[in-house]
Amino acid sequence: xxxxxxxxxxxxxxxxxxxIEVDVTRGVRYMLVGLPDAAVKxxxxxxxxxxxxxxxxxxxxxxxxxxxxxxxxxxxxxxDLPLAAGILIASEMVRGxxxxxxxxxxxxxxxxxxxxxxxxxxxxxxxxSSGFRGVMVPAENAPEAAVVDGIDVYGVxxxxxxxxxxRGETDPLPLKVDLNALFSQEGNIYDSDFSDxxxxxxxKRALEVAVAGSHNALMIGxxxxxxxxxxxxxxxxxPPMTLEEALESTKIxxxxxxxxxxxxxxxxxxxxxxxxxxxxxxxxxxxxxxxPGEISLSHxxxxxxxxxxxxxxxxxxxxxQPLEDRIITIARARLSCDFPASFMLIASMNPCPxxxxxxxxxxxxxxxxxVQKYLSRISGPLxxxxxxxxxxxxxxxxxxxxxxMAEPSAAVRERVVKAxxxxxxxxxxxxxxxxxxxxxxxxxxxxxxxxxxxxRLLRAAMEMRGLSARAYDRILKVARTIADLDGSDNxxxxxxxxxxxxRSLDREGWAG
Numbered sequence: 001x002x003x004x005x006x007x008x009x010x011x012x013x014x015x016x017x018x019x020i021e022v023d024v025t026r027g028v029r030y031m032l033v034g035l036p037d038a039a040v041k042x043x044x045x046x047x048x049x050x051x052x053x054x055x056x057x058x059x060x061x062x063x064x065x066x067x068x069x070x071x072x073x074x075x076x077x078x079x080d081l082p083l084a085a086g087i088l089i090a091s092e093m094v095r096g097x098x099x100x101x102x103x104x105x106x107x108x109x110x111x112x113x114x115x116x117x118x119x120x121x122x123x124x125x126x127x128x129s130s131g132f133r134g135v136m137v138p139a140e141n142a143p144e145a146a147v148v149d150g151i152d153v154y155g156v157x158x159x160x161x162x163x164x165x166x167r168g169e170t171d172p173l174p175l176k177v178d179l180n181a182l183f184s185q186e187g188n189i190y191d192s193d194f195s196d197x198x199x200x201x202x203x204k205r206a207l208e209v210a211v212a213g214s215h216n217a218l219m220i221g222x223x224x225x226x227x228x229x230x231x232x233x234x235x236x237x238x239p240p241m242t243l244e245e246a247l248e249s250t251k252i253x254x255x256x257x258x259x260x261x262x263x264x265x266x267x268x269x270x271x272x273x274x275x276x277x278x279x280x281x282x283x284x285x286x287x288x289x290x291x292p293g294e295i296s297l298s299h300x301x302x303x304x305x306x307x308x309x310x311x312x313x314x315x316x317x318x319x320x321q322p323l324e325d326r327i328i329t330i331a332r333a334r335l336s337c338d339f340p341a342s343f344m345l346i347a348s349m350n351p352c353p354x355x356x357x358x359x360x361x362x363x364x365x366x367x368x369x370x371v372q373k374y375l376s377r378i379s380g381p382l383x384x385x386x387x388x389x390x391x392x393x394x395x396x397x398x399x400x401x402x403x404x405m406a407e408p409s410a411a412v413r414e415r416v417v418k419a420x421x422x423x424x425x426x427x428x429x430x431x432x433x434x435x436x437x438x439x440x441x442x443x444x445x446x447x448x449x450x451x452x453x454x455x456r457l458l459r460a461a462m463e464m465r466g467l468s469a470r471a472y473d474r475i476l477k478v479a480r481t482i483a484d485l486d487g488s489d490n491x492x493x494x495x496x497x498x499x500x501x502x503r504s505l506d507r508e509g510w511a512g
Contacts, residue, residue: 120145135151
């Protein structure tokens, strides 16, 4: 008897439908074709043991299975469930009407339990676009798939549950998720707050500007001055995610297997902080079948690189193209995958090897040559792509011991949201542009007009500091964001002056 069940193969962050054709006839052979990898071929042993666990036997006949399309590599154990269902139906152990119109995915354990798999959200989205009425996935993955409207999602925990459904013994209700409730309950909950940080008002202001326009920022200061503490509180002032952003980020984390069990949707922007020993592949992504790296896992959120000069030069240089294009293409001989990489880069570093260059109290033991060599670990082209350079100075005892409460993250976030709303309205109708940091040269000319005083100020800064054309654009973008925070339609000289001051590393003689 020939039957068909359906599953999906995930490539990049998209899924492709896979038709599993099972033919059980006279004979004793078992054949699995359609370009399966080793994990798929090993499914026979898992299915056979799972069938014994539920009181059934492997059919004592010839089983031929084709996984179409045959030119796409099938990888992983997520095909166990649709393969097992096809074998059960084709051998006439159970009827298959209950599974019609369903796309199946799940890994079988030897005792018949169904384990969670990667990439369930792309699979559910593909099921909807391909016209399936629903999906049947592991119970732990069901909340993730249930965020997709327009299809029924059934979560199953074991093969025995699947058999009960196929036999008509149970009639499960599809899982539903209230997205509005998810956003309202989890979107604004953070473990840390800007009010925890004493002093550092100028740095907080710079980070507020960075978040308001999604600008990249670099903090330079001695050890213990609060760089990492400030960076880790950055998510608390990020604007809330839209549903489209949440779905896109969840897809990436789902493909990478980073979604926690029973989590439906990522409602908070990601914050990734890889160690400085990370390789360029870990940052960009890769593998035989390309998997997303840290820059893609940071999509719609923040990538924090602590101790920036300690990263290998080759690792830092791979950031240059994604910072400009906001997408990373990973090419292999068989296929290439595009991963979104629209992230905000926040980095921190010491000013020199000993850490005390330009310190107001402690003496630096490094020679000017050592300072220059340390700073040169970060290339000029990469620094050019960082909009804001801000010096972080140590906080004195009076501020640390003082009882004055610092401004909470909620107040800062409110200003950020208002500034982002102005940008959303400004760039409505322009594809791919949502904030000031994404402005192209033509948009800078359209929206970043300077008066005569502002123009003279910027010209003087360009000539004195020898700024590049890219740095010129960055200053205008940051000034536009500062104006948005002030609720101003025009960029004033004060806005230009503040934006210029956020280019610390361009200042002549900064490194001694």
